[in-house]
Amino acid sequence: MKRPKIKIVTCGRFENKTKMHICRDVSRIFQVDVDVFECTIDVSKYYNPARRQYNADMLLELLISRYTPGYIKHLSVFQGDLFIPILTYIFGQAVLEGDYAIASNYRLRNELYGLKRDDQLMRERFSKVVVHELGHTFGLKHCINPVCIMRSSTYVEDLDQKEIEFCPACREKLDAMMKR
Numbered sequence: 679m680k681r682p683k684i685k686i687v688t689c690g691r692f693e694n695k696t697k698m699h700i701c702r703d704v705s706r707i708f709q710v711d712v713d714v715f716e717c718t719i720d721v722s723k724y725y726n727p728a729r730r731q732y733n734a735d736m737l738l739e740l741l742i743s744r745y746t747p748g749y750i751k752h753l754s755v756f757q758g759d760l761f762i763p764i765l766t767y768i769f770g771q772a773v774l775e776g777d778y779a780i781a782s783n784y785r786l787r788n789e790l791y792g793l794k795r796d797d798q799l800m801r802e803r804f805s806k807v808v809v810h811e812l813g814h815t816f817g818l819k820h821c822i823n824p825v826c827i828m829r830s831s832t833y834v835e836d837l838d839q840k841e842i843e844f845c846p847a848c849r850e851k852l853d854a855m856m857k858r
Contacts (some may be wrong), residue, residue, distance in 0.1 A: 681709065681710055681711050682710045682711070682714055682750040682856075683710055683711045683712065683748065683749050683750065684704055684708065684710050684711075684712050684713075684749060684750060684751045684752075684812070685712075685713050685715065685729060685749040685751070685752045685753070685795065686700065686701065686704070686712055686713070686714045686715070686753045686754075686755060687712060687715050687716070687717050687741075687752070687753070687754045687755070688715070688716055688717060688754075688755050689717035689719075689721055689754055689755065689756045689757070689758075690717075690755075690756055690757035690758065691757070692755065692757070692783075693797075695749065695784070695797070695801065696797075696800075696801050697714055699801040699802075699804070699805055700755070700801075700804060700805050700808050701714060702813065703807075703808070703809060704753075704808060704809065706712050707809055707842070707843070707844075708812065708852075708854075708856070709752065713749070713821070717754065717842060718840045719740065719744070719759045721737065721740070721756075721758075724736045724737050724740065726761070728760065729761055731759040731760060731761040731767065732756065732757070732758045732759065732760050732761070732782075733760075733761065733762070733763075734760040734761060734762050734770075735762055735763070735767055735771075737754065737756070737760070738771055738778060738779075738780055739779055740832055741754050741780060742776075742777075742778050744774070745777070746849065749777075749817050750777070750780070751777055751778070751779070751812055751816075752777055752778050752780045753773075753778075753780065753781065753811070753812060754779075754780045754781075755780070755781050755782070755783070755804075755808065756780065756781070756783075756784070757782065757783060757784060758781040758782060758784055759782065759784040759785065760780070760784070762794060767785055767806045768782075768796045768809045769781065769785060769786070769831060769837075770782065770807045770808070770810065770811040772811040772812070772814035772815050773814075773815060774814050774815070774817065774819070775800065775815070775816070775817040776815055777815060778815065779791070779808075779811035779812055779814065779815050780811070781804065781808045781811050782807075783800060783803075783804045783807075784833060785834065786800050786803040786804055786807070786837070787800050788800070791834070795835070799838075802842070803834060803837045805842055806827060806831075806837050806840055806842050807837065809827050809842060810827050810828060810831070812853060813827060813828050813844070813848070813852065816852055816855045816856065817851070817853075818841040818844075818848055818851055818852060821845060821847070821848050823845040823847070823848075824839065824840075825839065825840055825841045825843075825845070826840065826841070826843075826844060826845035826848055827840055827841060827842055827843060827844055827848070828844060828845070828848045836838075
């Protein structure tokens, strides 16, 4: 039996280690194959110079307009800072029970907070954001379990406290959604 596939599109220059880390975690956690593609679209028109950020709502719409058959989910990853009009910044966004999600590693870097660079920690944080957003695409909402990957994360410290796993209740819901 052929495993389902998730498509990941990288927008920006990501190190191979980062891409491999994300693909490994997505494949393991969701039991899927992962294909990675480089972004071929100019996303500069989604940049808001006044905020110095990219509009996540518009980027998500762009992703939706570029649907690719054969994938159960589509994820685009960015290096730029993301926002939605009602929030100062976001780590990622997804269409609940939809096929699309986006994530950014911009605010996951220690250097942004005056701390020593830690590429491994940044990759772990990024994987958590990616898995969390993909969880939303499978219909999972925010969880109150403090270590569940589906707990809401407003700050990087929230990401650091979570595991990169679903709590038993969220895992059960995810497994049920994946069987549909």
